[in-house]
Amino acid sequence: MKKKRIMVINPLGQDTFDAPQKAYLEEAKSDNVEVEVVSLQRGPHHLEYHYYDALVGIDLLHTIKQAEKESYDAAVIACFNDPFLYEAREICHRLVITAPAQASLQLATVFGDRFSIIVGRNKWIPVMRQNVYKYGCADKLASFRSLGLGVLDFHNDESCTLNRLKTEARKAVEEDGAEVVILGCTAQFGFYKNLQQMLGAPVIDVMLAAFKQAEFFVDLRDHFGWMPSKIGGYETPPIKEIAGWGLEEQYGIQGLWTGEK
């Protein structure tokens, strides 16, 4: 049987995380799956600001559209803000698309009564709380807790990071009543096992959550044809408009929409 191909996209203009995440996901993937981790040709090195999110939008979406063209089975948007997730589902027909916040919140609400999200900096909280509300999980949110670390700091001194994570995870459980802990950044990969053992409670690695959900959704698509509905908010824009307005030329994506598949 042909293997399923899943592309993980770090929506960043640097590839630091690509290799270690690929190694990490190779351990986690199913046998019939191939994983590739890519980043963008340009862009900020993390997405701690709304502006950085906005900057990567076009390239991220075109990378995803290209992945569909190249017959990938799924794309994973590797940022806990879930940037451009709805947009991505809109432009694709066959490609499964997942993202860490939606994937891990669904698990967290199954695995316990309430959850806490451990973020790097307080700055991240508003956009994440917005997502918690949007995904219907507000009643289940025990707390946000912040490490005082930026995205690029997590793997500088991993034992220091782990210590801070332990401190905040413990407080989430003991003071805030969390039964599940979510590590609220894809760059926090690699820490969940230690924490989980310490807490005796599920700790969600959001990178893994999104990746495995992608595998799951590919399976659902292949068996039952279940994919995002195209009769409403995810209706795909018409080629006629894209071609008629010259969007491919304007955004340097000649043939992406109109070329052969």
Next chain:
Amino acid sequence: MKKKRIMVINPLGQDTFDAPQKAYLEEAKSDNVEVEVVSLQRGPHHLEYHYYDALVGIDLLHTIKQAEKESYDAAVIACFNDPFLYEAREICHRLVITAPAQASLQLATVFGDRFSIIVGRNKWIPVMRQNVYKYGCADKLASFRSLGLGVLDFHNDESCTLNRLKTEARKAVEEDGAEVVILGCTAQFGFYKNLQQMLGAPVIDVMLAAFKQAEFFVDLRDHFGWMPSKIGGYETPPIKEIAGWGLEEQYGIQGLWTGEK
């Protein structure tokens, strides 16, 4: 590799659905999975009433506990009311447990902006709406629509059922703004494909949704150790109490809790 074993439990005192559902799930299951469909030794023939739900509780939970003892990997509670789902997760440690409403609502909120649930009779709606709220999907509910059919009627005249389903599904989309349709009863299995083709939009078969979620959760358990948290609402009752109060004798389940595994 040893196959994963999933037990689907029709929480009913009749086995009419067992064989056809097993055949149905054989088509849907992953290669490394074995499926068994069982029903109870006694009980009502459907769960359209709260009372019937309550009647099957003990036997359902003990069947699940026994499945864990026999090293099944997962149990699926085959009723869209999700009866005793939390109780089941409380009494098990290694066994994955899923149920149709939680499983299919999570899919529906991913696959579209709003969904409708097609029920058999209006009587069912209150308990289902309660679940929609509990699972955080209230804002996404477009409507309930009712067929005027009981659980046991769906497969009496399948073409009649399909026609009614088509009528209500179409109204859900056109009048209520649904982008996804959920067939709100495990006994509505087998109809989704036709409807999906007609609508051009995802139609969730809740039996399949729960079954495939079970496969998915077994995978998550085996890879990452993710299971319902045992530090809060899902803490398992202590053997000491169960033995000390003689519950096994009282409920005819000698050795279920205290016997060898």
Next chain:
Amino acid sequence: MKKKRIMVINPLGQDTFDAPQKAYLEEAKSDNVEVEVVSLQRGPHHLEYHYYDALVGIDLLHTIKQAEKESYDAAVIACFNDPFLYEAREICHRLVITAPAQASLQLATVFGDRFSIIVGRNKWIPVMRQNVYKYGCADKLASFRSLGLGVLDFHNDESCTLNRLKTEARKAVEEDGAEVVILGCTAQFGFYKNLQQMLGAPVIDVMLAAFKQAEFFVDLRDHFGWMPSKIGGYETPPIKEIAGWGLEEQYGIQGLWTGEK
């Protein structure tokens, strides 16, 4: 005038609480009311676990159905989880049924802006919060506070229990902004007066709240015919099904549904 008869049911397989609660309620009841307190023939000694709740369901409901048959006026389900309240209302026609959480939450939202619930152990909170949401009181919940005591501990050392209650009640008021305190377990009976005097604020004894609501609802039934609606979620299951499926034999309740009234 014939006295109204109210049966209070401890849904437990032990009768420790029956006598003291009967004495307690004798003080509280109206003149035209007779009170009886019963427990079950079998079952756990407390309901701190979902599983224990599930175990008592059938016997609790059949005790209630029997009470209706014996022309009781009301039944009170004596556990703050409100186990099987909706199921009980579904199977009865004339019998009033009340339960502590619904009864006391209604009072608390009348008697103050926000309330706190004092529980025995953190384990109880998820199911109770679920009820707070279900009953529409989420916005009025100031906090849960936990005593670190099990159901069976409350009356072991009453002065110790009272001290812990005082500590937590005071914190609920001073730190959490509660104006009303709910003692979140029927086994916490007997403490409210002391606490109320200390706080200068209403402290709801949930056993009393449920019992007096039962008296009130009997009055409404007798004067105005107001009872749970039978045209929706509380529609009673048909005798034809119960008899046809042999449920009475299967569950050892011969004649309960089909026998003479």
Next chain:
Amino acid sequence: MKKKRIMVINPLGQDTFDAPQKAYLEEAKSDNVEVEVVSLQRGPHHLEYHYYDALVGIDLLHTIKQAEKESYDAAVIACFNDPFLYEAREICHRLVITAPAQASLQLATVFGDRFSIIVGRNKWIPVMRQNVYKYGCADKLASFRSLGLGVLDFHNDESCTLNRLKTEARKAVEEDGAEVVILGCTAQFGFYKNLQQMLGAPVIDVMLAAFKQAEFFVDLRDHFGWMPSKIGGYETPPIKEIAGWGLEEQYGIQGLWTGEK
């Protein structure tokens, strides 16, 4: 035993409803209760407008305060807007105060999954919906339905009114999914029995609901000392301020606050 005295206040400058409502309540009251129905010395003849509500506030509150002074046990504010209910609870210490919307919404959410409110005119809906939200019943509201009749029209042609009520109540049940119907105006008294019989479902007469809740709360006060909390939102204004600012003179209520009790 001394009888309990309950004053029902029509917050109106006309006494048309006083006599028939007194007769009506005499039928409904408990044996140990005396009922009095009064209206105000001045004021509008109905409260269909916010402004009319505001006009009656001072006189209504002072009538209530006077009732407390004269040792009444309870006062019932006879308007479904629940005007000045919180204010009334703030200024009293021993007097029970109830109002129709709070009383009947509590009943409706017990007696069924969802309810509809039948109003006279669409104009009333915003203030009533606001109350439905404030009392935590938004999820249970099936619909508002309007008769196209003003407060003063209900008893002009009672058979016409009854017919319109029947039409709308039936639609509430059949089209909106209501299991309980609330007659959303105290001037709709007298119609509930007919409607209830026709529907086979509870129809709440809001005047009766408020009156019987007053009896109930007097009982709770006398047995357990449960009354609105005075440590928060219902803290009573200090006599020192009222006297110091000359409020009694300014509002023509000499001695009401400062006089002998």
Next chain:
Amino acid sequence: MKKKRIMVINPLGQDTFDAPQKAYLEEAKSDNVEVEVVSLQRGPHHLEYHYYDALVGIDLLHTIKQAEKESYDAAVIACFNDPFLYEAREICHRLVITAPAQASLQLATVFGDRFSIIVGRNKWIPVMRQNVYKYGCADKLASFRSLGLGVLDFHNDESCTLNRLKTEARKAVEEDGAEVVILGCTAQFGFYKNLQQMLGAPVIDVMLAAFKQAEFFVDLRDHFGWMPSKIGGYETPPIKEIAGWGLEEQYGIQGLWTGEK
């Protein structure tokens, strides 16, 4: 061009705040605006109690109605409880009416993710929280914080007040996660600048917020005819009723409704 005239009404029976607030608003107003600050002929000196709110209702509304008659462009209700705001909008046709809570909550939700409200005493919180919910801002409320000061204390020792404000504002930001601070009483005027400079974050003076919103709404009215809708909850009571029932005589407002304009 004729200047726009805005009347600010302290709904109090004392004029202490009138002159300083007029001076304050003179600094803040637009060039084409004239400001007048008035208080009532009678009434309490602050509105910390529901009862005091109720007492001023009639005089406040009639002052507003008179302002409309005298061709003022706007009236500002100078109390953070927003007393009688909806009533005022109901009785006017051309006069713009604003109030501090609605005005400042709209700004706070634009200027940051979450806000805190600093109140004088805990007693105020219930009515204010009610407003936060009513205005749709519940998800954005970080906290209430209390100064332990009454309305009349704020300007007794302004440096003491400022110190307390600084302490609580800082805690709101650092402990509660507020990005915006609202000074929850019109009598807290004059402190915002200092606080804003200290915090480096917006601090909303609610008096200014309501006043400038009045200017804004006058502009919208004059340009586009946008005013409160008269086809629903703000429908004005009919003169025929007011005259027919003799309300003008009863409340000492001869000619206010029926006189020449």
Next chain:
Amino acid sequence: MKKKRIMVINPLGQDTFDAPQKAYLEEAKSDNVEVEVVSLQRGPHHLEYHYYDALVGIDLLHTIKQAEKESYDAAVIACFNDPFLYEAREICHRLVITAPAQASLQLATVFGDRFSIIVGRNKWIPVMRQNVYKYGCADKLASFRSLGLGVLDFHNDESCTLNRLKTEARKAVEEDGAEVVILGCTAQFGFYKNLQQMLGAPVIDVMLAAFKQAEFFVDLRDHFGWMPSKIGGYETPPIKEIAGWGLEEQYGIQGLWTGEK
């Protein structure tokens, strides 16, 4: 006094709307304001799809940043989806930024109890409903109603558009209970007056609402220093990162962040 300069940005790759909207806003602006309407160098001709939104993000934000650099006072994002509003507030310090949905929803909730939004096509509804929820207005939403017209159709046959608008606006009022109507697309400019006259109720032109709110916020900024808080979600990204990663070169905006102001 120097005039305030407001830039209205059609986030589109065509300038069709620029001239008529400028003329339209010249009529609406305050005397001390200058208005400019611009569109983008490239991009889709409407934003009916998520993808089109994403495409314009970078150019829109850089146009806004450039406007701040050129000392404009405000920028208005001329699309009812409010694309990139939070991002824009994040990157600016002194420039006021407004958008149509936030501006008009705030007005609608002031001017009536409930509002309806008239959209062009059903496709638009999910993203708009999301905004209605995000802005805290869910309880006030009466309905969405759709014209069956695309953005580019509104001004093709204006009398046809007006007729459809009249039909849907009337239904919104009569069937859905709306008191206020919002024209949910900036391209629906020019129709509100006619509709408003017909309905006798406020009809919000969202272009005007956003523009006037910009004027209002400039006034608040200049008088009180009120601007989006920079201590949380709107914290601006650091120049050090932008320069260090070479973002200006990568996105063709040399000097925009690092150049002289």
